[in-house]
Amino acid sequence: MKIFTASQIYEADKFTINKQQITSDALMERAATKLFDWMHSRLQGAQVKIHLFCGIGNNGGDGVALARHLHEHGYDIAVYVVNYSEKRSKDFLINLDRLKERKLWPEFLDSDCSLPEITPNDIIVDAIFGIGLNRAPDAWVANLIKHLNSSSAFVLSVDIPSGLPSNRSPWDGEHVVRASYVLSFQVPKLVFFLPETGVYQNQWEILDIGLDSEFLVKTDTDYELIGRPEIMPMYRPRLKFSHKGTYGHSVIIGGSYGKIGAVQLASNACLSAGSGLVTAFVPECGYHSLQTSIPEIMVLTDDADDSISEIDIPFVPTAIGVGMGMGTKDETIKAFGSFLKKVETSIVIDADGLNILAKQPNLLKDVPKQSVLTPHPKELERLIGKWKDDFDKLEKAKSFSMKNDCIIVIKGAHSITVYKDKGFVNTTGNPGMATAGSGDVLTGMITGLMAQGYAPLQAAIFGVYLHGLAGDVGVSTAGYEALKASGIIENIGNAYMELLRPPNKENEEKV
Numbered sequence: 403m404k405i406f407t408a409s410q411i412y413e414a415d416k417f418t419i420n421k422q423q424i425t426s427d428a429l430m431e432r433a434a435t436k437l438f439d440w441m442h443s444r445l446q447g448a449q450v451k452i453h454l455f456c457g458i459g460n461n462g463g464d465g466v467a468l469a470r471h472l473h474e475h476g477y478d479i480a481v482y483v484v485n486y487s488e489k490r491s492k493d494f495l496i497n498l499d500r501l502k503e504r505k506l507w508p509e510f511l512d513s514d515c516s517l518p519e520i521t522p523n524d525i526i527v528d529a530i531f532g533i534g535l536n537r538a539p540d541a542w543v544a545n546l547i548k549h550l551n552s553s554s555a556f557v558l559s560v561d562i563p564s565g566l567p568s569n570r571s572p573w574d575g576e577h578v579v580r581a582s583y584v585l586s587f588q589v590p591k592l593v594f595f596l597p598e599t600g601v602y603q604n605q606w607e608i609l610d611i612g613l614d615s616e617f618l619v620k621t622d623t624d625y626e627l628i629g630r631p632e633i634m635p636m637y638r639p640r641l642k643f644s645h646k647g648t649y650g651h652s653v654i655i656g657g658s659y660g661k662i663g664a665v666q667l668a669s670n671a672c673l674s675a676g677s678g679l680v681t682a683f684v685p686e687c688g689y690h691s692l693q694t695s696i697p698e699i700m701v702l703t704d705d706a707d708d709s710i711s712e713i714d715i716p717f718v719p720t721a722i723g724v725g726m727g728m729g730t731k732d733e734t735i736k737a738f739g740s741f742l743k744k745v746e747t748s749i750v751i752d753a754d755g756l757n758i759l760a761k762q763p764n765l766l767k768d769v770p771k772q773s774v775l776t777p778h779p780k781e782l783e784r785l786i787g788k789w790k791d792d793f794d795k796l797e798k799a800k801s802f803s804m805k806n807d808c809i810i811v812i813k814g815a816h817s818i819t820v821y822k823d824k825g826f827v828n829t830t831g832n833p834g835m836a837t838a839g840s841g842d843v844l845t846g847m848i849t850g851l852m853a854q855g856y857a858p859l860q861a862a863i864f865g866v867y868l869h870g871l872a873g874d875v876g877v878s879t880a881g882y883e884a885l886k887a888s889g890i891i892e893n894i895g896n897a898y899m900e901l902l903r904p905p906n907k908e909n910e911e912k913v
């Protein structure tokens with residue numbers, strides 16, 4: 403699913419209004435009807451107090467129109483107009499008049515007003531600011547937002563939590579509504595998926611308000627949300643008359659004394675992702691543990707006992723994953739540098755492979771084109787430098803990717819795979835995966851996919867999705883705290899099956 407910017411959404415509005423020959427008010431009515439249907443289907447007329455806080459722009463207009471529908475269906479509502487500007491939007495005013503025609507008089511809030519009382523069982527509808535927010539809210543509006551946040555009532559935000567800008571970090575985090583649920587029109591907003599800004603909402607859902615599909619299909623976006631519909635076409639089915647050679651020979655290079663487990667996890671994950679053959683290349687000290695723990699893999703060893711000093715692979719691997727647990731000793735840096743000079747096809751670089759690149763940026767020129775780099779936030783910072791906020795981070799990652807023609811997987815709660823000027827935002831995974839070694843598993847999986855013929859960018863996007871899905875299946879039995887990296891590996895097969903599971907009858911009926 404495409405992630406549009408605010409200006410693209412405004413363009414989509416205009417395009418829809420022209421093409422479908424409707425008024426902007428009719429579009430607002432569609433939005434309000436969808437909001438109402440969503441609430442009504444859950445509340446079923448329950449007499450719970452609903453406080454609607456409405457701004458004076460179109461977000462406020464949505465709120466006021468929603469208030470009318472709720473009133474007409476007998477709900478117990480209180481409407482507040484958060485009067486933060488004289489510049490009221492045309493459609494807000496139309497909807498305000500419609501309320502007044504029904505003898506519903508909102509309370510107008512301004513800098514002198516007292517704050518409405520809200521009890522824990524009430525519902526707050528937050529329609530103060532939408533995607534039009536372009537500066538910090540005034541002090542009294544910020545104060546109102548803090549008041550809403552201090553209540554324990556359920557907060558339903560319209561389109562986006564108020565006070566959260568759509569294209570930068572907030573001016574002050576305390577002045578952003580903490581939404582229990584966001585009903586976002588037509589498309590998700592990028593801020594929902596970034597670590598600094600995703601914290602303002604618990605859950606989000608898209609409401610289809612019928613923006614024109616021609617515009618949505620034709621318009622290119624900088625970011626795409628990756629779910630099952632985007633992943634399925636990438637899947638490469640296994641062929642009946644295939645053999646292990648069909649699915650490639652992966653080599654996993656890494657490890658040092660006390661960190662052989664990283665290679666073990668990556669190699670195991672590589673096999674489970676479907677690589678035909680897997681060879682691990684480790685320092686001598688890793689030989690016995692690898693041979694005994696994973697009988698399916700082959701092991702090559704370095705001459706040195708406790709760290710890698712020379713990488714010598716006596717065949718041409720189909721795919722290579724390198725760096726986990728490898729350390730950054732001088733001899734290892736040298737070995738990694740010479741290895742990069744020899745290798746010709748795209749590789750996957752993780753952990754200490756990335757740390758070495760950050761220490762010795764001159765090695766970057768030898769990294770094969772379209773290699774996949776899988777940094778966690780600290781490794782990313784070492785590579786691209788400090789960033790001001792998440793948006794700056796993404797821009798820096800994009801220029802790094804452009805300059806070095808590499809794919810960067812920015813790992814985190816919603817890992818984002820960046821290639822040149824595009825970002826692919828993952829939707830699977832959970833906090834149970836914040837556990838030692840889960841990154842090694844990802845590197846192994848992406849390597850295993852490349853061995854099977856997935857192009858590097860597809861291997862990265864598909865691998866991140868499948869890794870998260872394996873984690874999601876894993877927590878369903880292990881629980882968040884007890885999920886381990888090896889538990890993610892054990893569920894790679896279940897993740898494939900979950901991915902390939904035909905939609906069941908029940909789901910079909912719901913659609």
Ligand SMILES: NC(=O)C1=CN([C@@H]2O[C@H](COP(=O)(O)OP(=O)(O)OC[C@H]3O[C@@H](n4cnc5c(N)ncnc54)[C@H](O)[C@@H]3O)[C@@H](O)[C@H]2O)[C@@H](O)CC1
Pocket residue numbers: 411412414415429430433457458459460461462463464486487491530531532533534535536537538539540560561562587588611613
């Ligand atoms: N295609 C869509 O998604 C649709 C969106 N609609 C709604 O329209 C909203 C956008 O409406 P608007 O463009 O009117 O913008 P908002 O309602 O978000 O904000 C209103 C206006 O306030 C001003 N403003 C911005 N920051 C301010 C601040 N800190 N203090 C005081 N004033 C400030 C701006 O001039 C802005 O246009 C969306 O979020 C959505 O709720 C719907 O009405 C219909 C269709």
Ligand SMILES: Nc1ncnc2c1ncn2[C@@H]1O[C@H](COP(=O)(O)OP(=O)(O)O)[C@@H](O)[C@H]1O
Pocket residue numbers: 777778813814815816817830831832833834835836837838839840841842843844869
């Ligand atoms: N809160 C979270 N939600 C979803 N995925 C997560 C979360 N925390 C971590 N992960 C995933 O787990 C992996 C952690 O990688 P990394 O930090 O390199 O671990 P390690 O170095 O221990 O192998 C990444 O793929 C990341 O996206």
Ligand SMILES: [K+]
Pocket residue numbers: 461528529530531532559560561562563564
């Ligand atoms: K809002």
